[in-house]
Each structure stands twice: as structure tokens, then as C-alpha cells.
Amino acid sequence: MAKLSRRALLTAGTVIPFSQWMAGQAWARAPLVRRDYTTAAAATDLGRYAAAVKLMMAAAESDPRGWMFQWYIHAVRGDRTKSGELTRVYPVASPQKTLAMASWATCQAHSAGTVEDYFLPWHRMYVFFLEAIMRNLIGQPTFALPYWRYTQPAERALASQFRMSGDPTWGSLYRSSRNPGTNAGTAIDSGIVPTPLNTDSLNQTSYSPSGGQPGFCAQIDGNLHGSVHVLTGNGTGMGSVPWAANDPVFWMHHCNIDRMWASWNRNGGCNPSDSGWLNHTFTFPDANGNSVVAKITDFKALGSLGYTYDTFEPGPSVGTCNRPRFNLDWLKHLYLYPLPFPIDPLGPVEINLKIPPRELISPKQLISPQNARPRLILEGLKASEPPGVLFEVFLKTDAKAKPQVLGVINFFDAVEMQHDDMPNMKMGAPPVKFFSLDASAALRGVREAPIIGLRPLGKANPEAKLSIGRVRLVMG
Template sequence: MLKIYAGAVGTMMATTQSNPGSPLSWLFQWYTHAIPNDRTKAAELARIYPNASDPVRALANKMWNTCEAHRNPAREDFFFPWHRLFLIYFERIIRQVSGEPKFTLPYWNYTGPSPQNRILPVQFRSSGDAAWKPLFRPDRNRDTNDGVPIDQISGASPIDIKAMKSIVYGQTTGDAGLCSNVDNNPHGSVHGDVGNQRGMGRVPWAANDPIFWLHHCNIDRLWASWIKAGGANPSSPGFKNEKFTFADSNGALVEGSVGSVLDLNDLDYDYDRYIDRPPGSPPFPSKLTVEVFAIRAVARRVSGPVTLGASPTTVKLTTQPAPELNFQGIKKDLSVQLQSLKEDSVFYLRLNDVNASAPPDAGYDVYLDPSGEGELKRSESAYVGSLSFFDVAPHDEQHEAAEPKGKGRNYSFVVTDRVRELQKEGRLSREPNVTLVPTGAPSEGSAPRIASVSLVSS
């Protein structure tokens, strides 16, 4: 399948040179995801399609720069289905270009247990091989192309599947939801670990790298695994009836609805194996509970806006009332609150409105109440997850579809085991700390920040 893929990518790249306006060209598919930030959509449409009445230009105008949900965090729930539709139609184009009707897009299994799983496959690093050269891109982190596991590169973010602990698909007061949490890690972490400023590490350039498609195929597999384990997709008409425009294998306009791709049984593909939810995952609630999910008891400890830098940042959380949750009588002693909760209560550490002025090119490891003795390590129980800043900053100030300013993304980590451990040790009678440790030095002027940090129980 990789040989077929490499040959088709080479053909599509050649088409970019001879007929860049073809929907079957590499450029057209790349631009569907996002326009590079050194050019504009209007200028590229005019350059490639000088005839304003060209019907393919109209198709390009509808398709290009439409990736969800890079430009509007409020549309985060469409992240999974938009990319699934993108993969489906792209796979069909590969079949058409290659003449191989049974071609199946592979996935990159970087979520596997071995460090070897996180080495970029050699076929994508073989710049001197005639057969594999179309899969090579120089615009990656150098160590990535040298065969170093991407999570072991200096400054890299860890890659994990902690997001699968989420019990709901979309945003709630407690759980930020599978979709948002996967978008953070492993999705954003892999992008940043592989790429650079003109590669996978930047939204406008990411889809030019052939590994992009295998990366998103694994993200799709993770979503399918979560559903197979008992998770539920949104059922609202507003979600299921949303439609997106793509090109079919003949380059003609086609519309795909979200509802048509939510169940793999309705599609023509399956995965050879699925991913188990990690240990400590809370059980999925009933359908009724999902629809009326509410906070039953809150230990909400909110900081002010937190600006992160090149050294660890510690936030001391103080108990405050949360009137917007309609929960009265919050006591100031967290340990007393814990005693009143049910044994099956789930605890979340929420990072709200994660934002930056420019891409930081660094992530942050998140620790809940570390002991403070020595260097913090991901192997200790205080480590609860990592924060990727992929796609939390505007792509380009002049970009026509630049993201809404001042509003970032929300992420959460299930920290029930950590809270219970602290409770057992008698350490929750005081104010716990959240410490964020950078994986590398953030870019100058990027100003990565979090509007609030909260500990919530449900």
C-alpha cells in the first residue's frame, strides 16, 4: 500500500507542475486543508485560474482553507468528521490516480507501545530512493528525518492516549471532551514533534507532508476505537446535518454530511485492530446522563490568567464559589468536600482558553501537586498529561480566514487517581498546585497562556 501511495503522490506532485488547478493535484488537496501562510487564497485562485468563470475555480473557492476546526474553536466538534471525510475522498483520489481500486490508506501506529512505533517510517525518510522519494520532505525536524523517535527529539512533546479517558465526545463543564482532548494530544503533539515552521508543525503547511494523511488515519482509528469501546457521538441534527464540500475521484464537487460518516458500518473500511482505553478510564455514562451531564459537587480552584515561559510555572489554586454552576455551600477545605462525594466521582483538571500570540514551538508537561523534590519527571504520579500549542495561535495576520482573536481552546485531564492518591496521603487539606514545565524554550513573542486552571469533580 505504501508503494502505491508513493507512486500516486509522485503523480499528484507532477500534476501540480503541469496542471496545478486539477482537483487531483497535490497542491489542490494540500490547499483544501489550508493555504500556506506566505500567500493568500485570493492570489492563488487568480494565479491558478485566470478565468474567473472557470467552474474548477469555483470548486477550489469552496474547498480551500476549510479544515475544521482550526479557525474557530467553537466548531471543535467537527474536527473528527471533517478529517474523516477528507481522508475518504483523498483515498478515492489515490485509487483513481494509481489505477489501484483496492488501495487502502495506511495509518502510522505511533500510539503503539514501543519507541520504534514513534520513528517516522523509513519510506518517508528515503530522499535518495527513486520509489520512495515522493514521500520525503526536508521540512521536518532534522532528527525526525534521521530516524529518532519523534517523542525523544529535544523539546518534543510526549505522545499518549490519555484523551481516550474522556467519557463524552464534546465539551461539558468538567470533561472538555474526546474531540478537543485528542486534538491536543496525540494530534497536536505529533504535528509539532514531526514538523517545523514549513512542515507538519504549522497548520498552513502540514498537508504538504505525505505523512499528514497517515497521521490523521491513526487519529481516525483512535476516534473509532473510542466509539467501539462504548463512547457516543453527538446526535443533534445541527451536528449530523452539517455538510462539507470535497472533490470526488473524478474531480467533481461532492458534499459529505457528518451524519453519513459517524458509523464505520455505513462505510467501506474498517481497521485491523483498535486501541484500548488506558487504565484508569472512567466508565461511560448512560445516554441520559450524557445528555444532562452536570456537576454534582465542585472543588473549583481557579487561577487568574497564566502566562507561560521558558521555566516551570506553578499555579496555586484557591477555592472559590462557582455560581455559574448553581452549586451552593462550597466549603473552603477541599478534603471536606471530597468526603461528601461519591466513590465513583471523576476529577478533571481543566485548562481553559489556551492561547498564544504566535506559535510557541514548545509544549508543556502538566503536574498536579508535585512533591517539589528534585526535577519533575513524567514517570511520577504527579504527571497528568501534556499540553500542545499546535494551532492555538493565528496562522498569519493577513490570512483571510484568521482565527477569532482572544479565544483559545479548552482541554482537560482525568486526574481521579491522582486526587485519590493525594487524599490518601492527607495532602488535599491545603491548596494544591499545578505546575507546567516547558518541553523547550517558547518562541520569542509567542506568549503562551492559559486563562484559567481549575480542578473540577463530577
């Protein structure tokens, strides 16, 4: 196995534009293929991945190519702060400290000051540069990261290679900070019906939120992405934003999220075209630990990035380019509960849906989109700490009726992160996110005020204080 060399870090003060950096990468001339990690074709790359993780874990904490540095790009561990870690790891000024200041805790979009529409391109950049670092460290120019295709029923249990503690080849991929069933080889969605591990996000017709629809980016972030995190790891692992990137399965997960975005684009989904999105930049370490400034426009499609996938997800032909965005407040409201209400982490909670006072609805702003359906909107989820489970959302036509399940939600990024983790961001409200659930079938035949409720799917953390900021029932 190769050893980390300090020679490459001697130029770490250099800041390289991405276009210039990419021009010097020989491997980019012939697309490399990221493969489903359960396939025989991916076996070699999965072994190389384990070797690279082991090498990175042995690196100095200050090394931009090391495991801790890469973890901290996503978020600094939850029991420490960015400023404190910068001082501890870099007691004196250095190019590496400057790079850490620019790149650590810049994940989009799980905390105040971040932008939801940056979620997909930021993570594409993150995975891309880690892959380049690994390719360089192990001396394998054809290496490509595999992905975890958990939307397939046969692949919902974590592969055995990630569950072999102490194994000389695969031990670097093991983490104890996973849910017990995960490391036991149980399907992570076991007993949850309907499963949140689906491809429903491919049905979104716009990238950004519009009316009662969250758009592809927020839909896949809040639903499939967040559910996999919570179902895989605990509060010091995949189930918590500050700890998630310490688990090697994180990268297999985000390879798949990236593949889903590429699939949606191939099915006709349109990315934003405004200059604010296209020209926004983020900083990452390159394969040699140098600083690279990457612009979203360079990462909006796979074509120029030197990699592809062995398969893409089929889906409906979607996409309405430059679709007008309109606010949830403009929709026709059937119900609005505008105040936060607490969620019991250990048992169900129910709310009677009543017609709101007229002053809660502006008659001038009522919109009923074509083919609109009643949708239950849950906004502003908050948690004092990760509850560790998903929550089922149900509707009852009356107090004695059988609950009808509308869907499943999670509190993955509802825990407020420490503000000093994001010094380069403008502080403010958290990213605008909401869960949107089709309530049309459940509301058929309702004659009284219906009831909605939430219940935990499993044993939740009893110390987690949970709330939902607002509940709406809209035509959208």
C-alpha cells in the same frame, strides 16, 4: 505511472450528492482494508501511496486532484492568504475556482468559526476523498491508505520510507520541515515521561465535553492528535496547522486518528444524535475533480464507506448515549484563576493555587458528579507562533516539594489563523477547548496552597508569545 488527464476535469462544475456518488463506486461493495504501515501486508499500498504523492505533486496548482489543492483544503500555507491564493491560482472564474472557494481552509476545528465536534467527521471525509483520488490516479481500485500506529512503543519513530530524501521510489514522502530527530529515525516522544502517545482518549464516556471531561472528540484532538503534530514537524511543517497537510505523513497520522474513532465506537462510544451534527455538510473534490457535498450522517460509521482497518484498539466498554452536557462553570470549584497569564517558552512558570473569592463561584451552580476527582483545567491557550515543543504540567504541594507531573499539553492549534481563510464560516470565538488533567493523586496530603507549573520539554521557539486564558481546579 498514470498521468493526470484534463478530460475528467471538464465536468468539474458538477456538484454531486455523496449518496449518488458512492452508488457509482465499484470498490465500495467489498470493504478495502487500511493497514498498519509497518506490516508486510501494507508494503504494496505504501509504495502505491508514494507513487500517488509524486504524481499529485507534479499536477498543476489549479487541479483539484493535485497536491497543493489538497493541502489547501486543510489550510492555506501560513505565509499567504486564501483570497490571495485564489486570485493567483485562478485569475479568471472557473468551476475549479468555485470548488476551491468552497473547500479550501475548511478544516475543523483549529480556528475561529469552526466547531470542535466536527473535527472527527471532517477529517474522515478529507482522508476518504484523497484516498479515492489516489486510487483513481494510479489505476489501483484496491488501494487503501496505510496508517501510523504511534501508540505502539515500537512504532514511535517515523518509518524509513518517509525519511529517504531524493530516493526515486520514496523521495516524494520526504519533507525537510520535520524536527531533526524525526528525520533521523528517533522516536518522536523520546525522553518524554509520561508519553502523550497513548490511548487514554478511549476512556472518555461521551463524544462531546461534559463538565470537567473534554469528551472523546476534543480529548483525542487536543492531546494525541496535537502532540503527534508538534513532535513530528516544525513551524513550516506538521507542527503548524497551515503547513501540516503538505507533509505526506499527515495522512498516515489522520488515518490512525480515524481508526481510533472507529475503535471508540466499537467499544460502545456514542456519536452525537442531534440533527445539527448529523446534517452538517462539507464540500470536497471527488476522484475526478468534481464537487461532492458530503453530510456527516454518511460518515458517522465505517459500515457504508467501503473500508475498514486491519485492527482496532481495545479499550473499556464506554459510552453514555445522549449524556446531558453541563458547563465547566457549573462544577464545584476549588480554585479559579480567571485572567490570562503568560507562559515562558524557555523556562518553567508557576502559580500558587489559592481559594478564589466567593463571587467567582455561584453557590446555586455547584455540582459534584458521582466519583468526581479534582481536575486541573487549562483553557484558552494562545500563541503568537508555534513554540515547537510540548509542555509538561506539574503540581507541587509547596515551594520546596518535588514536582509531580500531571500530564503534557501542546499549543498546536493555539496560533490564530488569518480570518480571510475562513470566509464561509461565521467568525467568532475559537472552538471551546481545554486540557483536563487528573490532580487527585498529586493533591493527596496537601496542607498548604499547592503550586502548579509548566515547563517546556525541549528547546522552544523564544519568539513564541504564549498564554493560558484561565486555570481551574474543579471536582469533575
